[in-house]
Amino acid sequence: MLLVACLFSCASDKPDYLEPHIATLPATEITRTEATLNGSAMVEGETEMPQLCFRYGMTEEMSQTIPAAGGNTPSATARITGLIPATTYYYMLEGYNGRTTVEGNTMTFTTLPNEKPSVSEASIVSHGPMSVIVSYEITDDGGETITETGCLYALSSAADDRQRVQLTDCQKGKGRQILLISDLNRNATYLIWPYAKSRMGETIGTPITFTTGDAVMLGEAGQLRSLLGKGLYTYTRLSIAGSLNGDDLRCLREMMGRGLDDAATAGRLSDADLTDARIVAGGDPYDGSRYASDNVVGQGLFAGCESLVKIALPTGTTTIEKDAFARCTALEGISIPASAASVLPSSGCSALRGISVSGANTHYIGKDGVLLNADATRIVWFPMGKSGSYTLPPTVTSIGNYAFRECSIETFTFPDNITTLGTGVFIDSKVKEVKMPGGLRLVPTATFQGCKQLRVVRLGSKTEMISDYAFSDCPLTDIYVDAQLPPVCNAKTFATEGTGIFGTCRVHVPKGRVNIYKASDGWKLFKNIITD
Template sequence: MNHNLNLNMFHRLYFAFMAVLTLMCSCSSDRPDSLEPHLHTLQATDITRTEATISGMCQTDKATQMPQLWFRYGTDESMSERSDVLDNVDGSVSMRLRNLTAGTTYYYMLQGGNGTAVLSGEPLSFTTLPNLQPTMGEVKVLSSSPMSVIVGYSIADDGGDDITESGCRVVRQDGADMDGGSEKQITIMQTGSVSADGLFRLRIGNLQPNTTYVISAFARNRNGEVVGEPLSYTTSSAVTLDTPGMLSVVIGDDIYKYTTITIAGPLNGDDLRTLRHMAGLGIDGSATDGRLADIDISGARIVAGGGTYDASRYSEDNVVGVGLFASCVNLKNINLPMDVVRIEKDAFLNCSSLRSIVIPASVNDIVPSAGCTSLENISVSEANTAFASRDGVLMSRDGKSILWFPMGKRGEYSLPATITAVGAYAFRDCSLEKFVFPAGLAKIGECAFYNSKVKEVVLPSTLKLLPTGVFQKCASLKTVRLGDDVELLSDRVFDGCPLADLYISAPTPPVCSPNTFTTTGTDFTKTCRLHVPMGKKKFYRANSKWNVFDNIVEE
């Protein structure tokens, strides 16, 4: 009986074991071959008013193929917008949403699929930043004059909306009324557009020289107005330019108010034309209401560019050009730019009020100007290596040559003993009545005394040649004394001179050019006394050039 009991127990255990084994095999065969991908939508990042970055990731096991991934998004939970299929890196994807609307909530989620089914990640949302008031950049002075200033200011951020208006507000720092009126503050509205450098430019006029102002730039959009950091600025007595061609803009309506001006910065043809206009002369040669008399452009620089400064001439770099200030009859004093290298002929032609010219160190070439009847002084920088000034007379640096004698210089003038040469036109139009040149003078340039008021000239024996037109149009010249060693007289030496006495010490008649005694005025040879050395009259009378004188006397 015990045997049968043990056998039954064995059978029961066996069948129980088999049932468990069968159940385990059955469960193992129900497991799928691969797991379904799992999508995760991640929080948006780098959110601005108009952009945001959305991201997501897809998890799969090794046996599952990565599905195509994309985003759905939109301004409501339906998320009606769908992106293109995105490239993934180890299951991670992201995209930058652009052109969004400020202050708006957007919904989005990651989706994926392989063509048969669509899987979705969790739906999330973000809100773009709202539009704000503008953000102002700095305001700075670009150009200035004693009575105006050009400022530039920037709008660093428009706040997301169009700027409806901007400009500058100006008050006096001392609290006084603006421009002598009853207003404590003036507002200048911006009507132009932003320039290539990102600045809005604005001219503020009707200011007072040497006065401190507070200038505040402002901008407004639909969200409100913002005012930038104020700029404290004190006007000076100088005009400062940041770019060429700006002088007329800076001066504005004050163009006829200036009698004195100091300028720093580049000056092109347009600026030089404005200066002439301020000094009383229009581009067509007609008179203007300009009153400018004193010009200091030592801190300026003449540059090429712009239009003509007169009817036909253009500016060149560092050159005071032909006729640049011609006929500016109000001009009295001028300091030239420190970088000028050349002053061309008649740069100051007929500047009848001009009294003083200051020549900088850089100048190495000068041709005098005619018609400067009031010019008394030409001063030269001590650093100039080509020229010097002696008693207001322009000379070579070594003191041997006179190059430009001021027309308005009056009274007596003693020529330096160092003089060996006189430049062409050096005494043109001058007012001195008598010149006695020291021994050692060896050369005189053409037309040296052209149209001067000289009455008597004494030349030394060291001078051998009288050049063409040396005394031409000297309408007061009565007496000329030539030295012993003079050898040649060129053409038209005394053209237009009412010569009364010509003294010559040379024992042998000097050589004369074909037109030495030709004159456009009265023939002086009929009345002028030719004074020759004792016993030499017969030689002069026998010479075909000298015998034109009716009166030859020996002394």
């Protein structure tokens, strides 16, 4: 019995420190150049977890090592990179516990081979009537250098007759590619396939359908010139949507007949619909010195664009600066959007017949083609080309400086409630007959200066004073004055080159006031003072 007990006691005792159990497991997540190595390490008793690493290589010597991650858990992993495609690698998990090195079993894996590149479906970035800018991605280069990429395109009615456009500055690898396809037919439907080549072969992606139209859609600012290409000066009408920066605006100016340094171009664009466009900062100056700002039709932006006849401004426009359309001599109409909160007039728009305003605008209204402030108490911009007769709305209470300068109205009637006028209100205009406000006391300086067709003026009963140059160089034939007392005339009120009007112009005064006018300075120079 004593012998049996002793034997049992010896058989049940284990050493406190045992060698760890190391096992190499199959590799996972294998690609052409990477793989994840896997293994496990088990310890018993008081044995500490050894330091683990993987040995690997293209031969059984496995000369490369990488530390294994896993901490005190049984699992051990390591991600290795920089591998060679289509190559078999040997690997094993190895542990060292300070006394000895324990090796797991040797296993192998083979990296994936290189293959043809992969491309995404194309998408439309911007387009014009005869061109399109497309974007696509080389999603996988297949492990090889991309030797050629671009797009194939064909009319949908002749899908087998494909044209190839190669991208000359492609990224030699993965990434977004942008390509211009030009010289398309207008109002035609096309199929577009992206493609990419390497030494492994060519991949042609899934086609998309695109139909050209009459409008330009800019997905990114700065692309207008490249979209329109060599046909830049052939357009007479154009609709544009998307963002316009300084480069695009300069291009538009050229299309409208005016280039840098105010030089004339062969551009013929007369009708521009920018309703769905947006002016944004960026790009070069649009006229050589001025830069684009967000939602601003800047000073001189369309100045001198003699081909421009009609324009609808971007919906988001907030500001139209002074002389944005200066010297646009063919411009007949402007549409002011709802968001415009600050508008200043432009000079030299001799053909401008009307200004329309969105009904949603809370700052301005358009009435009979004239731009007024929201409550119609002030004229903001009177179109020079508006002709015929015009009666000022009775809500208007003030007239600013040069309000009707160079206008084409022939007969003009003021409401009697207006008591003040600005300087040079009608200077150089084509007006022929004017009825002044009944309550006006002062006819300001240069009110009708240079009005070379003005024949008849009617002055109200409260007129007290007429300033210098008010009727300078006006070929008046009849002046009607309702004031009982002769208004004071400054020395140069009727200053005129040549023989003047004193011998030919008839001055019509109230009954019984002829002699008073004949004795008054300024009026006594007229030879024909009469009572009707």
